[in-house]
Amino acid sequence: MQESIGLINPSTKANWKDYLALCKPKVVLLMLITALVGAFVATPGWPDLLQLNLALLGIGACAASGAAINHIIDHRLDAKMARTKNRPIVKGLVTPLQALFFACVLAILGLSLLWYRVNPTTAWLTLFSLIGYAVIYTWFLKRATPQNITIGGLAGAMPPLLGWTAVTGQIEPNALLLVLIIFVWTPPHFWALALHRKDEYAKADIPMLPVTHGEQYTRIHITLYSMLLFASTLLPFVSGMSGLLYLSGVLVLNARQFWLLKQLFDVTNTHAPYQLFKYSIQYLFWLFLLILIDHTVISSML
Numbered sequence: 001m002q003e004s005i006g007l008i009n010p011s012t013k014a015n016w017k018d019y020l021a022l023c024k025p026k027v028v029l030l031m032l033i034t035a036l037v038g039a040f041v042a043t044p045g046w047p048d049l050l051q052l053n054l055a056l057l058g059i060g061a062c063a064a065s066g067a068a069i070n071h072i073i074d075h076r077l078d079a080k081m082a083r084t085k086n087r088p089i090v091k092g093l094v095t096p097l098q099a100l101f102f103a104c105v106l107a108i109l110g111l112s113l114l115w116y117r118v119n120p121t122t123a124w125l126t127l128f129s130l131i132g133y134a135v136i137y138t139w140f141l142k143r144a145t146p147q148n149i150t151i152g153g154l155a156g157a158m159p160p161l162l163g164w165t166a167v168t169g170q171i172e173p174n175a176l177l178l179v180l181i182i183f184v185w186t187p188p189h190f191w192a193l194a195l196h197r198k199d200e201y202a203k204a205d206i207p208m209l210p211v212t213h214g215e216q217y218t219r220i221h222i223t224l225y226s227m228l229l230f231a232s233t234l235l236p237f238v239s240g241m242s243g244l245l246y247l248s249g250v251l252v253l254n255a256r257q258f259w260l261l262k263q264l265f266d267v268t269n270t271h272a273p274y275q276l277f278k279y280s281i282q283y284l285f286w287l288f289l290l291i292l293i294d295h296t297v298i299s300s301m302l
Contacts, residue, residue, distance in 0.1 A: 014098065018088040022071050022099055023064035023106075030285060031063050031159040032056055037288040038163030038178055041241065041295045047167040055118045055166035059159065061110030062126045066155075068103035069134035072096045074142075080204040083197060103134075114166075122165045129158040146212040153186035154179075160288075174241045177232075178291075182284065184229045188222040189280040192264075195219070195273035219264055222276075226261055230254045236291060246294035253283050253290075 035056060039047050071078070071089050075096065078084035088094040094102075107130060114123035137152030145151070160178035165171060194201055194208040195218055201208040210218040233250045236242040260279055263272040 014088065014094045018093045019102055021088050022068040022094065022102065024067035024070075025064075027067065028060055028063045030281065031156070032060050033285065034178070034182065034288050035059050035159040035163030035166075037292045038160030038175060039167045040163075040292055041178075042164040042168045042172070042175065051118060052163075052167060054113055055122060055163065058110040058113035058118060058122075059126055059162050059166075061106045061113070062130050063159075065103045065106035065110065066130045066134040068099050068106065070138045072099050072103070073134075073138045077204045077206060081197065081200040083200065118166050119169045121169050121171070122162055125158060125162055125165060129155045129162070131155075132158075142206060144207070146207045146209045148207070149190045150187050153183050156186060157182035174236070174239060177235050177239060177241065178288075180235070181229070181232050181287070184225060184232045185280065185284055188225045188229065189277065189284075191218050191222050191225075192273045192277040192280060195222075195264075196277060215267075222264065223261055226257055229257070233287060242291055242294045243298055245297060246290045249290040249294075250287060253287055257283060 036052075039052050039055070071087055074084070075087070075089040078087050079090045084090065089096060089099055111123050111127060114126055132152065132155030137148065137155060141148040141152045157179045160182065161171065161175045164175035164178075191209055194210050195215060198208070198210040198215065202211045209221060233254065234247070237244075237247045237250075256279065257276075260272070260276045263269055264276055266272060
């Protein structure tokens with residue numbers, strides 16, 4: 001009886017790798033990189049490294065908490081999809097109750113660290129981001145509308161702002177530009193994956209755009225959002241936050257993005273959606289690295 005309601009699972013014992021998997025470490029790492037860039041760009045020189053490290057630790061703990069809650073809420077859906085069927089809760093290595101306790105501990109530790117050692121602004125924004133992803137997106141939007149990732153993407157776009165406020169305590173326009181870039185990047189990133197895994201999403205009854213509106217409709221929307229992404233990535237240069245080094249690099253990144261988009265419309269190329277999905281991760285990493293390098297170069301010249 002206890003096993004059936006997820007209180008215990010006497011046949012298996014979880015190890016640290018199972019709990020690490022609950023945290024979605026690769027996703028959290030990318031989020032922390034964008035937060036780190038936000039922190040460095042927020043100041044003309046080097047930020048307070050102790051405060052920055054504490055902030056990254058708190059933000060990372062809360063992001064990992066949200067990921068664990070996502071595992072809990074989605075574990076029945078995850079069991080229906082090849083991409084997620086080996087997650088710890090699905091395999092019975094960690095029970096939902098154990099995962100919930102783990103997620104609560106991470107959230108409490110992370111928010112406490114941000115509130116007492118960083119600043120309340122960052123703590124509040126992190127809490128809103130956690131609720132937005134773990135509750136509003138995962139629990140409601142994901143199952144309610146094909147625009148789930150468009151609306152819910154704001155929560156995942158917050159890390160640069162969190163890094164910025166961690167060292168300044170202020171919400172400033174340039175920080176919001178970084179949020180905008182990730183917000184616009186998110187739909188084509190996930191829709192490319194949804195194209196690749198369309199049948200699995202349909203089997204799990206998740207209303208992703210290719211399932212509800214078809215593949216061609218999704219390709220068009222990926223293209224439209226990629227155009228918005230291109231425009232938004234020019235804004236750091238236009239605003240003066242970044243210089244020519246950033247601009248040159250971002251033009252190359254977008255050129256590659258549009259080449260892959262062209263491949264996406266070749267319906268015989270079944271690998272094109274996944275290639276675009278993989279590249280979109282590299283795209284975001286290199287874009288924020290360009291922002292950081294450009295800022296470092298400019299700061300050294302002042």
